[in-house]
Amino acid sequence: MSEALVVTQHDDVLVIAINRPEARNALDAVVAHGVAEAVDELDSSDELRVGVLTGAGGTFSSGMDLKAFVRGETPLIEGRGLCGITVTPPRKPLIAAVEGFALAGGLELVLACDIVVAARSAMFGVPEVKRALIAGGGGALLLPKRIPAAFALEMLLTGDPVTAEKAAAFGLVNRVVEDGAALDEALVLARTIALNGSLAVAVTKQIARATVDWSWQQGWTEQEQLILPVITSQDATEGATAFAEKRPPRWTGR
Incomplete structure (x- = not known):
């Protein structure tokens, strides 16, 4: 560099x-x-x-x-x-x-x-x-x-x-x-x-950045497609499990 x-x-x-x-x-x-x-x-x-x-x-x-x-x-x-x-x-x-x-x-x-x-x-x-x-x-x-x-x-x-x-x-x-x-x-x-789930953070940024260019209905449609891989990810399961077990989560970005 x-x-x-x-x-x-x-x-x-x-x-x-x-x-x-x-x-x-x-x-x-x-x-x-x-x-x-x-x-x-x-x-x-x-x-x-x-x-x-x-x-x-x-x-x-x-x-x-x-x-x-x-x-x-x-x-x-x-x-x-x-x-x-x-x-x-x-x-x-x-x-x-x-x-x-x-x-x-x-x-x-x-x-x-x-x-x-x-x-x-x-x-x-x-x-x-x-x-x-x-x-x-x-x-x-x-x-x-x-x-x-x-x-x-x-x-x-x-x-x-x-x-x-x-x-x-x-x-x-x-x-x-x-x-x-x-x-x-x-x-x-x-x-x-x-400290937060990296996959969720990245997709949240993507939605928030793109929303100014989306129509109302397009926003909901696009968001649904982007969210699905996040809520079905290993990190989403880990987040819920860590909360239930009262421990810090161990994120993998997957």
Whole structure:
């Protein structure tokens, strides 16, 4: 794995840290492929349950590396989007731990995550219009699905960043913590999620993510098909048995 990305395992949680603080963790091709490889590892591992995406040096990410772009590099991965996660997010939960700035492509990575923990001084923004560009990596498309449309349009059309507190009021951020504590709080959340049945967690995420695109009747139909393998799984039997026997469950993901 490149030094531009540091991937560490904390028990059953995989922490993916963009490690280009000298460039405000700007996204180039090396970072993009590293993130994609890490989330592939997360999804393919029987041991790993949850991922945390963060940035080193007090910044989440300032977005695409424009110098790399001029050299012909792009952080887009064909068919998978920015860093391989905006079009095809991982099947397992991914938590963003945000310190400092999450701007442009950095915010689009946040939108690919399921839960967001932010430091109090963190700032979130989509400044593309200030450069006569469009937030085409998912910002314009996904932000109005994540927060109320009026707030999304204000962010997208002004290009001005918002504070963590304001992002939390919009519903973009789940928890606001003191500066320097975002990763620790994200790990607390990750470990809480990791205690649950992994198959049930993955399918619950799939349903919750897809429901915004389903009609009322389609949602019930699709959900029934997705739930059936879960309720007939070994883990479902184990969960009920563990509850009856008053012991911690032993999940297998099957």
